Amino acid sequence: MSIIESARAATVTRTDAGIIDCDIHPLPKHSKSLYPYLARRWQDHSEQFGTHLRQPFINTTQYPRTAPLICRRDAWPPAGGPPGSDLAFMQQQHLDPFHVLKAILIPLFGNVASERNQDFARALATAHNDWQVAEWLDRDDRLRASLVVTQDDPVAAVKEIERCARDGRFVQVMLAPRSSEPLGRQRYWPIYEAAQAHNLPLGIHSYGIGGHASSGGGWPSFYMEEHYATTMGGPAVMSSMVMEGVFEKFPALRVVLVEIGFAWVPSFVWRLDRLWERMKGEVPHLTRAPSDYVLKHFWYTTQPMEEPARPEQLRRCFDWLGWDRLLFSTDYPHWDQDDPSYAFKMKLTPAERKQICRGNAENLYRF
Amino acid sequence: MLRQADSFPKVDCDLHLTLPTTGELLPFLDAYWHEQVTSRGIDRLELTGDIANMPAAVRPDWRGPVNLEMVQARALDAFDTDIAICNCLYGAQAVYNADLAAALCSAMNDWLVGNWLSKDDRLRASIIVPWQQPELAAKEIERRAPDRRFVQVLLMVMGDAPLGKRSMWPIYAAAEGHGLPIGVHAGSTYRFAPWTNGWPSFHIEDQAAQSVGFQTQLLSMITEGVFKEFPKLRVVLTESGVTWLPSFLWRIDKLWRGLRMEVPWIKRPPSEIVAEHVRVTMQPFDGPADPQIVREMIEQIGKEMMLFSTDFPHWNFEQAEFAPQGFDADLMNRLRTENPLKTYPRLQEK
Amino acid sequence: MPKERVGLVSEIPPGSNKVVMLRGREIAVFNVGGDFYALLNRCPHEGAKLSRGIIVGLPESEIPGCYRLSRPGEILRCPWHGWEFDLRTGKSHCDPQGLFTRQYQTSVEQETSASGTCGDGGLTAETFPVTVEKTVVFVEL
Numbered sequence: 001m002s003i004i005e006s007a008r009a010a011t012v013t014r015t016d017a018g019i020i021d022c023d024i025h026p027l028p029k030h031s032k033s034l035y036p037y038l039a040r041r042w043q044d045h046s047e048q049f050g051t052h053l054r055q056p057f058i059n060t061t062q063y064p065r066t067a068p069l070i071c072r073r074d075a076w077p078p079a080g081g082p083p084g085s086d087l088a089f090m091q092q093q094h095l096d097p098f099h100v101l102k103a104i105l106i107p108l109f110g111n112v113a114s115e116r117n118q119d120f121a122r123a124l125a126t127a128h129n130d131w132q133v134a135e136w137l138d139r140d141d142r143l144r145a146s147l148v149v150t151q152d153d154p155v156a157a158v159k160e161i162e163r164c165a166r167d168g169r170f171v172q173v174m175l176a177p178r179s180s181e182p183l184g185r186q187r188y189w190p191i192y193e194a195a196q197a198h199n200l201p202l203g204i205h206s207y208g209i210g211g212h213a214s215s216g217g218g219w220p221s222f223y224m225e226e227h228y229a230t231t232m233g234g235p236a237v238m239s240s241m242v243m244e245g246v247f248e249k250f251p252a253l254r255v256v257l258v259e260i261g262f263a264w265v266p267s268f269v270w271r272l273d274r275l276w277e278r279m280k281g282e283v284p285h286l287t288r289a290p291s292d293y294v295l296k297h298f299w300y301t302t303q304p305m306e307e308p309a310r311p312e313q314l315r316r317c318f319d320w321l322g323w324d325r326l327l328f329s330t331d332y333p334h335w336d337q338d339d340p341s342y343a344f345k346m347k348l349t350p351a352e353r354k355q356i357c358r359g360n361a362e363n364l365y366r367f
Numbered sequence: 368m369l370r371q372a373d374s375f376p377k378v379d380c381d382l383h384l385t386l387p388t389t390g391e392l393l394p395f396l397d398a399y400w401h402e403q404v405t406s407r408g409i410d411r412l413e414l415t416g417d418i419a420n421m422p423a424a425v426r427p428d429w430r431g432p433v434n435l436e437m438v439q440a441r442a443l444d445a446f447d448t449d450i451a452i453c454n455c456l457y458g459a460q461a462v463y464n465a466d467l468a469a470a471l472c473s474a475m476n477d478w479l480v481g482n483w484l485s486k487d488d489r490l491r492a493s494i495i496v497p498w499q500q501p502e503l504a505a506k507e508i509e510r511r512a513p514d515r516r517f518v519q520v521l522l523m524v525m526g527d528a529p530l531g532k533r534s535m536w537p538i539y540a541a542a543e544g545h546g547l548p549i550g551v552h553a554g555s556t557y558r559f560a561p562w563t564n565g566w567p568s569f570h571i572e573d574q575a576a577q578s579v580g581f582q583t584q585l586l587s588m589i590t591e592g593v594f595k596e597f598p599k600l601r602v603v604l605t606e607s608g609v610t611w612l613p614s615f616l617w618r619i620d621k622l623w624r625g626l627r628m629e630v631p632w633i634k635r636p637p638s639e640i641v642a643e644h645v646r647v648t649m650q651p652f653d654g655p656a657d658p659q660i661v662r663e664m665i666e667q668i669g670k671e672m673m674l675f676s677t678d679f680p681h682w683n684f685e686q687a688e689f690a691p692q693g694f695d696a697d698l699m700n701r702l703r704t705e706n707p708l709k710t711y712p713r714l715q716e717k
Numbered sequence: 718m719p720k721e722r723v724g725l726v727s728e729i730p731p732g733s734n735k736v737v738m739l740r741g742r743e744i745a746v747f748n749v750g751g752d753f754y755a756l757l758n759r760c761p762h763e764g765a766k767l768s769r770g771i772i773v774g775l776p777e778s779e780i781p782g783c784y785r786l787s788r789p790g791e792i793l794r795c796p797w798h799g800w801e802f803d804l805r806t807g808k809s810h811c812d813p814q815g816l817f818t819r820q821y822q823t824s825v826e827q828e829t830s831a832s833g834t835c836g837d838g839g840l841t842a843e844t845f846p847v848t849v850e851k852t853v854v855f856v857e858l
Contacts, residue, residue: 066626066799073796074769129833149403181565182572213559215583216576217525221532222590225583228618229563234580236562241574244568263614271578271608271653279571279681280689307618313667317614318658336625336798532784592781624811625799631778636811 017354019253019340020102020361022301023205023329024094024256026105026136027069029081034110037127037134045120052116054211063226067276069333075333083333087139094332095142098340101358102367104171105132106205106258113151113176114156114209116195121150125157129164137169144365146203148175154190161191165198172201172256176208177233184240192250201254201299201364204237234260235268238294242272245285247293254364255298259331262300266320269294295322299364301329302356303338308310311346327364376449378707378714380604381648381676382442384483385419386412386434386457386475395474395481401585403467412458412471416555416573418681419456421632429680433634435486442679445687450707450714453483453492454521454552454605460498461556468497469507476511484516491714493521493550501537503563508541518713519603520547523554524577531591541596546712551584553606555578558620578608578653582615585645589619592632594644601710602645606678608653613667618642642669646710648703650677651683652691661693674710675702718822720855726825729753729854731788734829736768740858744821746771749791749804755856756807757819767818775801775810822857 018185028034035043055062064120067073069082075093077086084090094102107128115121128148136143147170149157164170173195175183183204195202207230214229234257247253272290286293300321308314318326331337340357348356363367386392388681389410393401403409418424429441441695443451459471467619472495479492491603494511496504504520511517528534542549554577560566561576581604594600616638623630623637635638647668665673677689690699708714721739723746725727729735734747737760745758747767758768774789788790794808801810820837 036669066628072765073771102604177564179564182562182567183564185568208564210564212563212565214563215525215529216555216559216561216563216580217584217587218527218529218559219589220529220587222582224590224619224622224629225529225586227622227626228586229583231618232583233563235575235579236564239562239572240564243572243575261618263617264611267608267610267614267653268575268656270580270610270655272575274651274653275571276572279421279574281423282569282571304621306614306617307621308613309620313613316663324604332856339763339765339797596781624809627801627811628776628799630781631776631784632781 002306008276009178017358018099019328019357020367021098021100021103021330021332022256022327022361023106023303024090024103025084025134025334026107027082027084027109028131029085030233034124034127034131037130038123042120042123052120053111053112053114053209054116055209065223065335070335071333072335072337087136090332091140094330095140096328102142102144102361103211104146104203104365105136106146106174106203107132107148108205108207110148110149111209113179113207115150118150118153122153122156122175125150125160129160129170133169137167144169144171146170146172147200148174149191151175151188151191152180154188159282161198161200162193165200170200172203174203174205176210177204177206177237177260178208178210178212178230180210182240182244183237184242184244186244188226189246189249192246194255196253198248199366201256203256203258204260205258206233206260208233231261231264235264236297238265238268238298239272242290242293243283243286245283245296248285248287253297256301256327256364257298258301258329259303260300261304262302262321262326263306263317265294265300266317298324299360301326301327302343303329303331304336305338305343305345307345316344323352323355324363326356326363371579375704376708376714377447377703378675378678379446379448379451379677380453380603380674381443382438382453382651383419383433383453383681384438384453384479386478387432388453389471391482392471392474392478395477396470398535399472400467400474409467413462414456414458414461414554415557416570418574421570424682425680426682429682432620432682439487439677442677443487446677446689449489450552451490452518452711453479453490454550455479455492455495456488456523456552456554459486460523461497463499465497465500467502468499469503469668469676472497472507473510476507476517480514480516491516491518493517493519493644494547496538498522498526498538500537501535503653505537505541508538508545508547512541512545512547515713515716518547518711519550521550521552523556524551524580524584524607525555525559527556527558529591530588531587531589531593536593536596539600543600544600548601548710550603550605551581553581555580556614577606578611581607582611585615585641586619587638589633589637590630592630595632600644603674603710604645604647605676606651606713607647608651609647609668609673610651610653610664610714612647612672613664642672645672646706647672648678649673650676650678650689651681654691654693656692658693661691665693665698670698670701671706673702674707675699718857720824720857723755723823723839723854723856726852728852732772734768736766737856739856742858744856746823746854746856747793747804752805753825753854754807755821755858756802756804757821759818760795760797760800761809761816762795762798762800765795767793767795767798767802769796770794772804782791824855824857826855827851828852828853846852
């Protein structure tokens with residue numbers, strides 16, 4: 001069978017039960033799109049000074065991506081604006097054809113989590129949330145939002161959570177894993193307290209410009225390396241949250257690792273358990289093995305899907321992670337997105353497909 | 368003289384010798400450095416993150432000063448080891464002054480020869496190099512390579528710059544030229560935070576970060592074209608944890624398909640490059656208790672990929688039970704003999 | 718094999734492509750320097766429409782740090798994950814044996830047709846039959 005034939009064999013028709021997409025990225029149409037949600041003082045600041053990040057470039061990333069705006073080339077709306085900025089086009093190209101029942105917005109563009117000017121960051125956070133409501137949630141009731149907060153200012157972050165949590169369409173608190181400090185550290189705990197109190201999971205999407213090198217060995221040369229390094233923000237968060245005792249303190253807290261991979265998890269959890277066997281004296285606040293916390297508190301979105309040469313190894317990976325932990329996501333409209341029909345390179349039973357593409361998200365987010 | 372080597376020697380690819388103080392190096396320093404070290408009190412270069420310095424991580428019956436008798440009895444005789452590759456992690460590789468580093472590294476290599484290699488012909492060693500300045504490191508390799516008891520060049524996994532960077536290439540050129548594998552050992556000089564999100568609170572988190580360090584640094588060597596430029600070079604990832612390897616290879620093979628244009632000198636899937644050029648020592652093995660899953664992981668990793676190591680004196684196993692559940696006898700024989708002999712050509716020399 | 722009409726050569730200038738539905742299949746016909754290649758318009762990886770990709774050359778290198786671009790205009794990068802396909806064969810660059818998109822035979826033929834006669838509808842004048850010579854691309858399914 002040629003590859004094209006076998007891909008067709010794996011296709012599920014698009015009129016199946018419908019999917020929940022746990023990661024899509026809206027963009028504003030232009031640089032002033034957030035102005036209606038920003039006080040005049042901050043509109044002026046935005047124009048006079050702009051953002052202030054821990055990187056050399058004002059308007060682009062340190063590691064050039066392989067496609068403009070990191071997006072798939074066919075997602076530029078015909079009516080204009082960047083990919084992800086036109087709801088009508090998103091509905092036509094993505095939400096409708098894939099029978100998306102719910103889609104969770106993750107707005108990355110403002111780099112709010114990494115903005116060095118904390119006053120500006122507070123204004124931006126509020127503006128992002130108001131923009132999501134007015135221009136997205138209110139216009140398509142399939143959409144849900146991620147609560148943007150100033151993670152380096154937990155007091156303000158808690159206020160913003162209190163403000164937005166009243167709108168039940170905010171389904172998670174969004175944090176950047178590439179933070180100023182590892183996310184398990186106690187300075188962030190007020191955010192977790194508020195999230196837990198409002199029954200909101202944390203949505204930790206791979207991004208952020210925390211000022212630390214991409215890896216413990218320094219700054220790599222190539223985007224290919226940087227892409228991998230951003231995935232390693234996943235174990236960074238997991239290690240810190242587990243070892244700091246976040247889940248002892250917040251036993252109801254749920255954490256979704258978004259676009260940060262999942263195949264690294266089994267080996268990493270075995271490593272944490274092994275280290276804890278010897279070094280548990282350093283972290284006496286942990287009452288259980290790290291693997292216990294991970295199995296209870298972490299979920300993973302599926303994009304980018306892994307493609308081992310032997311697909312049965314992916315199935316084993318799912319076994320070790322837990323089939324109830326996987327949340328289907330496309331990452332529309334980014335270049336490395338997954339198409340729901342073709343994403344899984346192994347056979348899934350209809351029940352398995354429904355669980356990953358819908359059921360797990362319904363349970364986690366209480367849809 | 369090397370003892371007549373056994374045709375089927377049992378090899379331990381990672382045995383740690385610790386330097387108690389810089390004072391041990393004084394006999395091997397020239398007048399200038401001797402006075403610098405003594406007058407300034409340049410001492411206590413034990414490394415953060417070297418778990419030999421963490422009593423909890425050292426097996427109780429292996430604690431205490433590491434001297435020849437202790438190593439012979441507990442690390443060699445106890446495991447019936449015929450050849451052991453000694454790795455010394457003292458902080459010469461972490462000082463910022465490259466000249467001081469070069470002096471200390473050279474003294475460490477002299478110390479290894481004088482106090483260890485000459486005293487028991489089962490011992491071999493990795494050359495310690497001042498990788499802070501790769502040209503000086505290459506000089507040290509040239510100096511030591513004629514002594515066939517040096518079988519590897521030792522680097523740590525996280526240093527001044529990603530391991531693949533062209534600035535590091537003088538080290539690889541010298542090593543390849545002498546048929547010496549590069550041993551990349553767990554450890555960091557802490558030029559950068561251990562994690563991409565900063566400095567964690569606990570040592571256990573720094574230790575957790577090591578396996579990720581191996582992934583990003585191996586990827587650096589691959590993408591920068593180290594194995595293209597040095598086609599005979601071999602790399603041994605030492606004390607890495609091992610089981611991260613299969614999913615790492617899935618991901619970088621996939622990345623290569625879409626991002627090949629950035630690194631067009633990579634003409635085949637990165638997993639093939641790794642299978643050809645890279646090996647991993649087996650201890651510690653980040654595996655589950657279930658031996659069936661361990662067997663699955665071994666199959667995913669590949670039996671030819673692993674090399675036996677005790678990682679002495681780190682506490683990875685009890686008594687002489689150095690094979691985790693799931694590692695059968697045939698596999699252990701292969702890891703102890705066949706794989707190390709293929710990886711380290713000098714081990715086969717008489 | 719029946720030949721399906723794609724369109725005039727002039728509709729598909731070099732570097733561009735035309736997408737047609739032929740007997741239930743979406744096919745993209747590319748003009749690569751005057752030669753026509755027809756591919757099933759679906760990336761074998763995850764189904765993206767190859768017609769929306771970009772046409773580039775092939776980056777090659779024998780030495781890390783030295784780059785050259787060969788085969789300009791002959792390589793398609795999928796609009797999603799950017800995997801490279803040889804437009805002349807439909808095969809992926811990274812795994813030509815295992816990953817490829819279906820290719821169809823094309824041909825270019827002259828097609829003549831009668832155009833209308835000239836005349837102004839008023840006075841009858843001598844008329845001449847006019848034929849138009851058109852160059853047309855066909856795909857064989």
